[in-house]
Amino acid sequence: MKGANRIRSFALLLASSIRIGSTRAAGDSYLNVYGESLQPCSRSGMALTGYVRDGHCVDRDGDSGSHHVCIDLSSVSSLGDGRNFCQVTGQSEWCSSDDMPCHDDPSSYGCSIENWCVCQWAFASYIDKAGGCDAIHDVMCESINVRTIEAYGKDRAKYGDALACIVERCGLESSAYYSSLLAAGFGGGGVRSGGALVGLGVASALVASAAVVAAFLVVRKRRIEVEVDRVWKGDDMTDEISVGKTN
Structure with a gap:
């Protein structure tokens, strides 16, 4: 019975480590x-931006405009000559x-557009x-999707000025990260904006799972050694040492 409980506890711990890794990766x-x-x-007090209106310049199938570049339209x-991006x-x-949905509460209207995810192709034309x-x-660098410089880098004859600007x-x-993209011909060098960290998260979960398995086996081995020692010393008056005895 104790053995079954330990196995159940181990299974729960293993599942928990995988779930935690997956959650971190998705975020x-x-x-x-x-x-x-x-x-x-977009930030607090601003209109909510993003192709899927989550505040981020995400990369999604169906977004033909590739709204990956975050710029401050209030700057x-x-x-x-005083004209804004639209003009x-x-x-x-x-x-x-x-009178746009607000970043803090999308159900609330009345917020002005400030930081906004604009089309990377229109951004090149804008420059x-x-x-x-x-x-x-002004551009908000930490909020510009890496897909932008990958796309510009693959066609520098056409988008070289836009790439140089960013x-x-x-x-x-x-x-060093940009240098790695440059060396890889802007193919991403194995680092992709939509999947690399998911893979990293899964790998982290597997490492965590392996650590749990290793710890379980170490404890199990130690318990067997203790049982062997007890039998050898005559503390346990049986002749058999089975897996069941260690549980």
């Missing part, structure tokens, strides 16, 4: 341009909307039409 499944967990673009460059790129004037990198809104604004020249 950190996207990367920013620094190779770190993607941070929220104004002293070198620009420069020829879009409708949604940039000045002030060119605004007059260069120095004439654009590299400059985010200080990626000295980034």
